[in-house]
């Protein structure tokens with residue numbers, strides 16, 4: 213059985229690592245990795261392959277940035293050739309980025325089954341490119357692997373037959389469980405002059421927060437106010453850095469004492485910082501889940517979340533990007549401590565469950581298909 217695993221952006225590498233390993237461990241599956249090149253900087257891509265013990269990609273499509281149409285179309289054109297050449301039994305996609313949707317469209321049109329990992333999540337906000345990617349991917353993928361109850365509810369409400377849906381848990385947590393110990397060994401706090409439990413970790417990259425001057429100004433204001441309360445570590449996503457520089461806020465941020473502005477950091481370094489932070493301030497999808505697992509308080513600066521279990525069960529709260537309100541909340545959290553519970557099946561074994569469903573369904577399917585083709589009067 214041959215599977216093409218598609219990765220493109222930073223969170224994809226973290227999700228596919230455990231899946232690739234679990235497929236290989238079955239002993240009956242050839243698991244290939246196709247990197248679309250949506251993220252391409254060494255600090256957004258290569259470092260994750262090394263740290264997550266992923267093999268070099270079998271294919272690198274080099275698509276890079278661009279408009280949504282350029283990026284999606286670029287992946288489609290390049291990925292079609294790979295699918296035609298490899299004739300896989302299955303294409304596996306993860307998450308909600310442009311590469312996810314592009315690969316799904318290509319494979320389904322070539323009649324190759326598609327499995328979508330992290331299916332069913334919905335923010336209900338169609339202004340988010342990710343929401344459109346999720347809706348379209350789930351509409352045509354053959355197998356939908358779900359991380360939380362809301363995913364099951366959403367797919368049911370959309371009329372998806374139960375047979376296509378499998379509740380398996382969260383592969384992002386598989387990586388966290390596997391590498392948590394290793395991340396402990398890294399020396400991050402000393403060089404940054406930080407004490408455990410006494411700093412804010414911040415990431416920000418959603419277009420709704422970082423693409424406009426007004427929100428960037430509020431973001432810079434917030435960083436300043438937070439740095440007055442506790443040291444702030446801010447590994448800056450390339451989209452955010454580009455926009456901060458274009459709108460003239462980069463120098464402002466550099467002038468804030470107490471703010472450690474970093475380039476994007478590796479998975480192990482980030483995990484080390486996340487586990488020891490007093491609070492994480494973010495708009496990331498995956499970080500809402502990781503902080504929930506670690507029971508570290510997380511303030512997500514968005515109007516909605518496609519991962520509601522992180523709020524109802526976990527340590528996540530939604531807030532507006534409002535400097536004063538966020539600073540007030542961070543002050544209050546200092547005396548509250550950690551909270552929340554770990555959602556069902558976020559146990560480090562989601563990828564094994566996925567591999568087992570896939571092997572049961574597809575292993576040997578081609579042979580029986582070929583045998584079946586021979587029978588109708590050909591010989």
Ligand code: UD1
Nearest residue numbers: 221222223250251252253256277278309310341342450451
């Ligand atoms: C993408 C995903 C988003 C995900 C995020 C994870 C879509 C629509 N968006 O957003 O869902 O949360 O990745 O980080 O798929 N850039 C670089 N170097 C890189 C990567 C990007 O400089 O290695 C710059 C480029 O100027 C690029 C811009 O960042 O045009 C945006 O990158 P892109 O992949 O289009 O979107 P993200 O904001 O990264």
Ligand code: UDP
Nearest residue numbers: 222223226447476477478479482496497498
């Ligand atoms: N992450 C990282 N280094 C960083 C910032 C984030 O390794 O500097 C990891 C983080 O732990 C999580 C993933 O990247 O596993 C989340 O990716 P991102 O926020 O870019 O995407 P999203 O989850 O929002 O799609």
